[in-house]
Amino acid sequence: MAQLKVLLTGATGYVGGSVLSTLLASSNPLIQQLSITALVRKQQQADALLVKGVNAVVFRDLDDAEHLTSVASAHDVVIHAASGFHLGSATALIAGLGARRVETGASVHYIHTSGTWNLADSSPSQGTSPKEFSDKSDAYAHLKQLEAQTPFSQRTTLLEVVSASEREGVSAYILMPPDVYGCGTGLFNQDTMQLFHLIHSALKEGRPEYIVDDSGGAGHVHVEDLAALYEVILGRILAGEAVPVGRDGLFFTETGYHDWLDVSKAINDVGVRLDTWKTAEPVPIDIEDAAKKWTGGDLETLKNSFCLRNKTSPQLALEMGWKPLKTEDDWKSWIEETFEMVLEHGPEISSS
Ligand SMILES: NC(=O)c1ccc[n+]([C@@H]2O[C@H](COP(=O)([O-])OP(=O)(O)OC[C@H]3O[C@@H](n4cnc5c(N)ncnc54)[C@H](OP(=O)(O)O)[C@@H]3O)[C@@H](O)[C@H]2O)c1
Known part of the structure; x- marks a missing residue:
């Protein structure tokens, strides 16, 4: 049988980088036999991936729909991890x-x-x-x-x-992670910025803050656990095992939930312990002020990041055999680790 080919965006x-490293290290023989292609924007990134045995192809960007369609048409599976927001690239793939x-x-699978x-x-x-x-429960x-x-x-x-x-006869599986945390395992960007920005702002103000009245919470999943779910789903596809698709194939991935006021209190405690400040309690600020400080003035992103209150139970993923390993202690340690990283390097510590 011809070698099956997987295309990855966002490597x-x-x-995406964590998904790639997880697939490359997989103990699943079906995944080990795959040919993996990654679309990247810079030649030096392609060179670094080639060394790892990945067929890296340089492309212009996600707006190059014609090219995306052409590359995807030479693959059996596409993993689109570059952006959940970019409609044209998803439909082109x-x-x-x-x-x-x-x-x-x-x-064919997407x-x-x-x-x-x-x-x-x-x-x-x-409330x-x-x-x-x-x-x-029919999330679709x-x-x-x-x-x-x-x-x-x-x-x-x-x-x-x-x-x-559905139109194209492609089996689609859609992962819906909440806040992803932990150190990424890819070769390039290993961070996500939300918590970094919150802690950086606290350090700048000399105190942690929280949104008065509208403060919400969010689910979380460790990036290694999330990447493992891509591996589980891909493994099942390759083994010909049933996986829910399309409107039935929306996978939640939450393994824990945090309240943002509690996160501010935890940031406060770390700061007190490290002697960064003496504050006893986080300080309330209004939503516009929070947007200015935490999301560059973008109120929609601020509300989505810090004011929602949704818990998403990952029943489908668990039924597929997903076994997330990280616990609430990992989440709490991540707040502390992030604090120390921001103290040392500032907010833009990305390794990319
Ligand atoms: N991070 C989280 O906490 C989180 C939580 C829930 C959902 N998600 C979903 O996951 C997606 C990816 O998040 P992430 O944290 O992995 O983001 P990221 O670290 O910023 O990575 C984005 C990747 O996509 C590529 N990319 C972005 N825009 C592109 C464009 N216009 N053309 C070509 N390549 C482009 C980047 O390539 P370059 O290196 O060339 O820029 C990079 O490889 C998000 O869009 C979101 O839908 C993320």
């Missing part, structure tokens, strides 16, 4: 896989990276209790409903991934 990123299916008659911000609701917040969602119908009220680019893309994959 220089936090999520699915179109390429559709062409592959027509040409070879073999099944693994999409999205996120739980898709559950953002335009209605006013309902402090998080809303609980399961990926076995709920997202359709939310989208009809207020379009949101990452959700628009997810819904179109479902429609396009």
Whole structure:
């Protein structure tokens, strides 16, 4: 049988880089036999990946739809980890896989990276209790409903991934991580910035702050656990085992939940312990002030990052055999590690 070919986008990123390193280190013989191609934007990145046995191809960017379709049409599986927000690249990759299916008659698979911000609701917040969602309770119908009220680019893309994959006869699997934490295992970017920005702002102000009235919470998953879920799903696809697809194939990946006020308190405690400040409690600030300090004035990103209250139970992933290893202690240690990294290097510590 011809060697199966996987195409990966986002290999220089936090999520995609960690997925790539996980696949390269996989003990699954079916994954070890794959040919992996990564699309990157710089020749030196391609050179570094070639050394690792990855067929790296330099491309212009995600807007080059024609090229994406053409490259995807030479692959059996595409893992799109570059962006959950970019509609054109997702549909271009699915179109390429559709062409592959027509040409070879073999099944083709598309693994999409999205996120739980898709559950953002335009209605006013309902007290402090998080809303609980399961990926076995028709998350797709709920997202359709939310989208009809207020379009949101990452959700628009997810819904179109479902429609396009159905049209093209492509099996699509959509991962919806909440906040991803921990040190990435890829060769390039190993960080995600949310917590870094919060801690940097606390250090700049000389005190941790939280949003008065609208402070929310978020789920979290360690980046290594998340990458392991891509490996599990890919392994099942390659083994011909059942995996829910399309509108039934929306996978939540949350392994824990944090309240942002508690995170501010934890930041405060680390600062007191390291003798960075003497504050007893985090200080309340209003939402506009928080946006200025934490998200460069972007109020929508601020609200999605810090004001939602959704818990997403990953029942489908667990049924597929996913065994996340990280615990709440890992999350708490990550707050402390991030604090120390920001103290040492400032907020832009990315290794890319
Ligand atoms: N990080 C999280 O906490 C988190 C949580 C939930 C969901 N997600 C989802 O995961 C996606 C990826 O997140 P991440 O943290 O891995 O981001 P990241 O570290 O910034 O990585 C993004 C990757 O995509 C590539 N990329 C971005 N825009 C591109 C463009 N226009 N053309 C070509 N390549 C482009 C980057 O390539 P270059 O190196 O060339 O820039 C990089 O490889 C997000 O969009 C989101 O949908 C992330």
